[in-house]
Amino acid sequence: MDKVIDIHDISFSYNGCLALDKVSLSLAPGIYGLLGPNGAGKTTLMKVLLGFLSPPAGTGNILGHDIRTESREIRRAVGYMPEVECLLPLLDGVGTVAYLGELSGMTRQEAMKRAHEVLFYVGLEEARYREAKSYSTGMKQRLKMAQALVHDPKLLFLDEPTTGMDPQGRQEILELIRDIAVKKTMSIVFSTHILSDLEQTCEQVVIIDKGRIRTLADIHDMRARNYDTYELKLKGEAEEFFSRLADVGVHRHPIERGVTRIGVPPDFVPADLFRLARDHGLQVRHFRNCKTTLEELFITLIEDNHGHQE
Ligand SMILES: Nc1ncnc2c1ncn2[C@@H]1O[C@H](COP(=O)(O)OP(=O)(O)OP(=O)(O)O)[C@@H](O)[C@H]1O
Ligand SMILES: [Mg+2]
DSSP: OOOSEEEEEEEEEETTEEEEEEEEEEEOSSEEEEEOOTTSSHHHHHHHHHTSSOOSEEEEEETTEETTTOHHHHHHHEEEEOSSOOOOTTOBHHHHHHHHHHHTTOOHHHHHHHHHHHHHHTTOTTTTTSBGGGOOHHHHHHHHHHHHHTTOOSEEEEESTTTTOOHHHHHHHHHHHHHHHHHTOSEEEEEESOHHHHHHHOSEEEEEETTEEEEEEEHHHIIIIIOEEEEEEEESOOHHHHHHHHHTTOEEOOOBTTBEEEEEOTTOOHHHHHHHHHHTTOEEEEEEEEOOOHHHHHHHHHHHHHHHHO
16 A cells, blocks of 8 residues: 555634544555644644544555544554544553454454563553553553554554653653654554654654644754754845845744854855855854754744745
């Protein structure tokens, strides 16, 4: 199969409030981060892809199944770790995972066997006979991960899997995602607003904001090639100079404390900037290469796209 997700112009509103705005996305098998600020539409997008919410407009396939007519097949083949708790009263860890496995279409026996295996995989083997309600936040996150994996899905949606975890627990969840990535046993889409989670686990990131997909990009590629940043301080009238730089793809950020930050294209040569400054009668007082954090990159991408589309 060449695409695990293939959707076109999907829109969704809650009581007239637009949460997804003509979203199109085509993803080959792999591990993807879904990155966006609060309210961007990450959870809504996952729910639409799972067939929990039915969009009034748009079309799509998940693992080759139509999202409108084949939601049962989709749920069988897809694992979902929701953002909210999914505890069942009175059940212990094994009981919870096995029950949710049965709901995904497994036989009781099969579900029970797999429940033990996945609880072991997520590190809950010792707590598996405890009532799940008594679990700590980190344990509940692992339990949610286990139930998403129980029926051995081909595609896994994880909605903010590291939320509420302490640093060690977070690393362990990320380690599980990396393990799946290495084994290539299933595709994963996981949402987060913690940028370092993405850097550690996936190569590709889908950026969503205000219900629209802004970018599908390769993290390392993006950082290495497109967004090298410099700090620049000039003396003199610089508007014409900056407009010449913009012609060659240099991106200017607002001035902070007299320092302008510029994002430069891959073929940028600093000597050209000095020459251009001299030609415009400007004095370069300060010029320094600075590493762009993924955080800045994220903000830049969202700002850029607002500029282009609104
Ligand atoms: N059940 C609901 N009823 C009404 N509006 C909703 C509902 N769920 C979400 N929304 C709205 O839809 C938009 C997208 O929300 P969504 O929960 O998909 O965002 P998100 O990216 O998952 O955010 P977060 O990072 O906070 O989880 C927001 O404006 C939100 O207020
Ligand atoms: Mg959400």
